[in-house]
Amino acid sequence: MKARAFSYFRADTIDQALDAHARAGDDARFIAGGQSLVPALSLRLQAPRLLIDITHIAELRGVCREGDTLRIGALTRHCEMLTEPLIAAFAPLLRAAAPFVAHPAIRNRGTFGGSVALADPASEFPAMTLALDAEIEIAGPSGSRRLKADDFFIDLFETALQPGELITAVHVPLFRSNQRFAFDELARRRGDYALVGCGMLATQTGDRIDDIRISFFSVGNTPTRVKGAETALTGFSLDAARIAAAQAALDNDLAPPESDEVPPMMRLHLARVLLGRLLGRLGEGA
Amino acid sequence: MSAPLTSLDRPNSYIGRSVPRPNAKRLLAGRGRYVSDLRLPRMLHAAFLRSPHAHAKIVSINTEQARVLEGVHLVATGADLAKICTPWTGTLDHFKGMTSAPQLPLPLDRVVWAGQAVVAVVAESRSIAEDALELIEIDYEDLPVVVDIDSAREVGTPLVNPGSASNVCFRSQLDSGGVDDVFATAAHVVEEEFSFGRHTAVTLEPRAIVADYDPGAEMLTVHHGTQTPYQFQDLYSRHYGIPEARVRVIATDIGGSFGMKLHVYHEDMAVVGLSILIGRPVKYVADRIESFVSDIHARDHRVRARIALDAKGEILAMDVHDLTAIGAFSTYPRTSVVEGNQVIRLIGAPYCFRNYRALLEVIFQNKVQTSQYRAVGHPVACAVTERLVDMAAAKVGLDPFAIRAQNVIADDAYPQTSPTGYRFEALSHQECLKRLHAMMDYDALRAEQSDLRKRGVYRGIGIATFVEITNPSPAFYGVGGARISSQDGAIVGLTPSGEVRCLISVTEQGQGTEAIISQIVADQLGLAQEHVKVITGDTEVTPHGGATWACRGAGIGGETALQATRVLKRNILEIAALILQEQPAALDIIDGEVVDAATRQQRLPISEIARIAYFRSDTLPPDTQAQLTVSHHFAPQGYPFAFTNGIQGCSLEVDVDTGFVKLLKHFVVEDCGRIINPMLVDEQLRGGVVQGLGAALFEECRYSDTGQLINGSLADYLVPMAMEMPDIVIAHVETPTADTALGAKGCGEAGTAAASACVLNAVNDALAQFGATINSIPITPAKILKALKRF
Numbered sequence A: 001m002k003a004r005a006f007s008y009f010r011a012d013t014i015d016q017a018l019d020a021h022a023r024a025g026d027d028a029r030f031i032a033g034g035q036s037l038v039p040a041l042s043l044r045l046q047a048p049r050l051l052i053d054i055t056h057i058a059e060l061r062g063v064c065r066e067g068d069t070l071r072i073g074a075l076t077r078h079c080e081m082l083t084e085p086l087i088a089a090f091a092p093l094l095r096a097a098a099p100f101v102a103h104p105a106i107r108n109r110g111t112f113g114g115s116v117a118l119a120d121p122a123s124e125f126p127a128m129t130l131a132l133d134a135e136i137e138i139a140g141p142s143g144s145r146r147l148k149a150d151d152f153f154i155d156l157f158e159t160a161l162q163p164g165e166l167i168t169a170v171h172v173p174l175f176r177s178n179q180r181f182a183f184d185e186l187a188r189r190r191g192d193y194a195l196v197g198c199g200m201l202a203t204q205t206g207d208r209i210d211d212i213r214i215s216f217f218s219v220g221n222t223p224t225r226v227k228g229a230e231t232a233l234t235g236f237s238l239d240a241a242r243i244a245a246a247q248a249a250l251d252n253d254l255a256p257p258e259s260d261e262v263p264p265m266m267r268l269h270l271a272r273v274l275l276g277r278l279l280g281r282l283g284e285g286a
Numbered sequence B: 001m002s003a004p005l006t007s008l009d010r011p012n013s014y015i016g017r018s019v020p021r022p023n024a025k026r027l028l029a030g031r032g033r034y035v036s037d038l039r040l041p042r043m044l045h046a047a048f049l050r051s052p053h054a055h056a057k058i059v060s061i062n063t064e065q066a067r068v069l070e071g072v073h074l075v076a077t078g079a080d081l082a083k084i085c086t087p088w089t090g091t092l093d094h095f096k097g098m099t100s101a102p103q104l105p106l107p108l109d110r111v112v113w114a115g116q117a118v119v120a121v122v123a124e125s126r127s128i129a130e131d132a133l134e135l136i137e138i139d140y141e142d143l144p145v146v147v148d149i150d151s152a153r154e155v156g157t158p159l160v161n162p163g164s165a166s167n168v169c170f171r172s173q174l175d176s177g178g179v180d181d182v183f184a185t186a187a188h189v190v191e192e193e194f195s196f197g198r199h200t201a202v203t204l205e206p207r208a209i210v211a212d213y214d215p216g217a218e219m220l221t222v223h224h225g226t227q228t229p230y231q232f233q234d235l236y237s238r239h240y241g242i243p244e245a246r247v248r249v250i251a252t253d254i255g256g257s258f259g260m261k262l263h264v265y266h267e268d269m270a271v272v273g274l275s276i277l278i279g280r281p282v283k284y285v286a287d288r289i290e291s292f293v294s295d296i297h298a299r300d301h302r303v304r305a306r307i308a309l310d311a312k313g314e315i316l317a318m319d320v321h322d323l324t325a326i327g328a329f330s331t332y333p334r335t336s337v338v339e340g341n342q343v344i345r346l347i348g349a350p351y352c353f354r355n356y357r358a359l360l361e362v363i364f365q366n367k368v369q370t371s372q373y374r375a376v377g378h379p380v381a382c383a384v385t386e387r388l389v390d391m392a393a394a395k396v397g398l399d400p401f402a403i404r405a406q407n408v409i410a411d412d413a414y415p416q417t418s419p420t421g422y423r424f425e426a427l428s429h430q431e432c433l434k435r436l437h438a439m440m441d442y443d444a445l446r447a448e449q450s451d452l453r454k455r456g457v458y459r460g461i462g463i464a465t466f467v468e469i470t471n472p473s474p475a476f477y478g479v480g481g482a483r484i485s486s487q488d489g490a491i492v493g494l495t496p497s498g499e500v501r502c503l504i505s506v507t508e509q510g511q512g513t514e515a516i517i518s519q520i521v522a523d524q525l526g527l528a529q530e531h532v533k534v535i536t537g538d539t540e541v542t543p544h545g546g547a548t549w550a551c552r553g554a555g556i557g558g559e560t561a562l563q564a565t566r567v568l569k570r571n572i573l574e575i576a577a578l579i580l581q582e583q584p585a586a587l588d589i590i591d592g593e594v595v596d597a598a599t600r601q602q603r604l605p606i607s608e609i610a611r612i613a614y615f616r617s618d619t620l621p622p623d624t625q626a627q628l629t630v631s632h633h634f635a636p637q638g639y640p641f642a643f644t645n646g647i648q649g650c651s652l653e654v655d656v657d658t659g660f661v662k663l664l665k666h667f668v669v670e671d672c673g674r675i676i677n678p679m680l681v682d683e684q685l686r687g688g689v690v691q692g693l694g695a696a697l698f699e700e701c702r703y704s705d706t707g708q709l710i711n712g713s714l715a716d717y718l719v720p721m722a723m724e725m726p727d728i729v730i731a732h733v734e735t736p737t738a739d740t741a742l743g744a745k746g747c748g749e750a751g752t753a754a755a756s757a758c759v760l761n762a763v764n765d766a767l768a769q770f771g772a773t774i775n776s777i778p779i780t781p782a783k784i785l786k787a788l789k790r791f
């Protein structure tokens, strides 16, 4: 299939992009890496009148330290997550997740902001913003705001973004020496969207977990923090009994959807297996 | 005059040598000429509106708005095309009693599967054509949908074709007699019901066609991504009433076919009609989404089978019921019953036993058609046979190698006829088994497996023997009334500068046909391979023949080239003898030079013979007419098919917590007779194995109970990819066929034939200690976890 005809506008500043969107009466889409939008256009699942190219907006680029957070520009490409030293040092969970996002050709173009904005429940990065307690920086017609990742993902492909709003960056608290992380996913083929995936970040005193954030993807309509499992672990050192308790808590934390290929009970089982394996690695000092 | 075929140290001995494909560089450099890339002057683009319903009555079609959209040139419905195209029916006479409804390019009043093309739009661009599709309104009235294979067979069930007596397309029975008696008294009987999911070819380049009807010349030219241009020349001629000589089908480079592109598709027939209606070239390239709902699917079998053995593990009898569903029509012109027919005839083929009974039932349903796709029927027959043999081995207490060694037909016992009537000239099961055992280092693998088990790692080892049908004679299609040739033709000529051009009817679809033909010609004439040019795939210039299907290119096309070249060589030497005043028998050709046969002393370059014959015929003796272009046909004789055989093995690991399977290594020992280019044969086998592994673990066209394909995209339909594929180790046994001088048989489907059976056996081997069994392909994590009762 071929896309319906559309107009194209290349924005050089955030204001130009927001302005163009408003003038198109919101019958417009921002295009970043195009790795999700272009297939949607070709399949005629979307047919906006105007595409606003945001990839030349300098303010959306770059990774830098800002106080005790790392500011990751919306245009940071998936492949840069693998090579950028600041990511490796201060957001190693994102570095760990990046090789699982699609294939090299797609990682060369796909952007972090695009991935978070799309909020695909099977995507790695949106879920990791939850585990990292990140903040989403948003620019819109009525000014800028920052929103906790916890408050950002609302439903299937639905976020707190209002029409015409742009993600400008994501802020991630700097990784600290008393933190540990783990990431993995179960996918049929390398690069596929996972049947179940999970990333976690724990803050510890010695072996004791003071705080842990565990986020699953491919388990429902949104990336999902499993608070029951987190509670089961907080204040304890990891051992077989604790891991089992966290696994058991998933029964309440998750309600996987019907699916012909992965029935809900199977997905829950896989989530338990994956959680067990990741906590095992965390315990070994992953 | 002809040197032995296999001695590699003789000059210009290309048969048996791994030389690069002459066209590889061109394709790698991006200079392939695919139909998808073709742009002709004044060319328009077609798009099709497809049925969202699996079965519905077409109440009305409103195309008014679409017709007036700027850039739209033509909107055509079934009725428009029915005026110029005669219907076709996918039956063949030798499948007694089979039925199928007549088909037209686009339906008149009823749709029978979700995704069936209903209305065609021709416009300046594909995008505009698709805009127009959005403006067409079709009013449908739902009809009861037949999806499930069991309910399709119930009495009083809705009918896919109203007016027919039932949803049965074809029934066939084989019975050697005595089966019930053997089962009643056998020491061991094992039985299982197997299911095989639908899957499809997923070629890199989808189906593509540019039809170009020239009303001035009353000539139809079709650029068609197909492996069988002659068949389509015949069909376009007959269904559109254009004399055959005025229909030209050009099949240049093609991005994969695997059998999928040798069937008649409704869209392709429609595009020819659209070009006739509008008098301009019309292009249609199926996109991936369309491919999934309109390319033929394959497999979709449910087989209940049992095997009887004596106390020592000798196989005595097999009893088989194969139920297969083929969609709403039988495919034209090769039908959709060949797969089932081959399943019931190939089951048990490697083994010595005499009592066999099989029932095949082929059923209509509201899904897209199934038909021949790489290794037609073989993977199903092989998996059923080989899994039963493994189950029997476990019951008798024999190792999988031991039970096979005990039961395969002995290498020195040929010729043999299988209980299903197949005649085997010479196969090499025993030798292949021995080679595989050594190549796998089987005993070490088993030892490693049991060590790892103690550590909670579950490895599985599986093997599967197979027999492959190649080099088909007219017994395959011709006898059924299909105008599908089993012979090939070649025109081999010496150019004025002493090179050779070979125009041949076998076609190139990426497998290296042109390479092996040039090897055979160079070898037989005595010329460097780079001086041979092979031309394929244009009905206007290449002679009529079977082209590419059923593993016939090397065996039949290759023999055609060999015989043609031998005639050309004789003609060249006759002229040389006149010039040199020698006897032809005293001369030979090496490296393009005529030499003394005995001393190999150079006498005259063949370029000089060409120069004299073409430009100075006045210097030749009177009445000499040099015949430096030879046309020659070869039709297979002797055995109706050249059967090949082999055995595959694999080692894999099952994660019993996730149900994931990791393939560790795959092994193939294969006997395709004379090997012309070992590198190409090995890569054919590897490619075939990968397709079989895709079937084993990943590929399935899944349908909802309303007949909607629910995973029709490459995001959801999983094809095998490099990261998941194991190393594939290959060895050969060579048993040439004595039916031809070349001795080659086919090898293109052998890899696919047994790969899934191997994996099935290996997964079951890994799960054995849990009492869990898998009897269904593809083997998904869900099936494994279910069998392990993990959820």
Ligand SMILES: Cc1cc2nc3c(=O)[nH]c(=O)nc-3n(C[C@H](O)[C@H](O)[C@H](O)COP(=O)(O)OP(=O)(O)OC[C@H]3O[C@@H](n4cnc5c(N)ncnc54)[C@H](O)[C@@H]3O)c2cc1C
Binding pocket: A029, A030, A031, A032, A033, A034, A035, A036, A037, A038, A039, A054, A074, A100, A101, A102, A103, A106, A109, A110, A111, A112, A113, A114, A115, A117, A118, A120, A122, A123, A124, A125, A165, A166, A167, A168, A191, A192, A193, A194
């Ligand atoms: C074959 C394939 C496999 C893939 N596999 C994976 C995978 O395994 N895991 C995974 O996570 N992803 C996968 N993807 C998706 C890929 O990661 C996308 O790049 C990503 O989801 C979107 O990023 P993008 O920059 O390409 O966004 P685009 O496609 O340009 O845009 C996507 C949407 O986000 C909006 N948008 C983009 N940027 C912004 C912004 N800054 N502010 C507001 N809205 C914005 C657009 O308007 C659009 O609606 C795959 C894609 C393909 C084609």
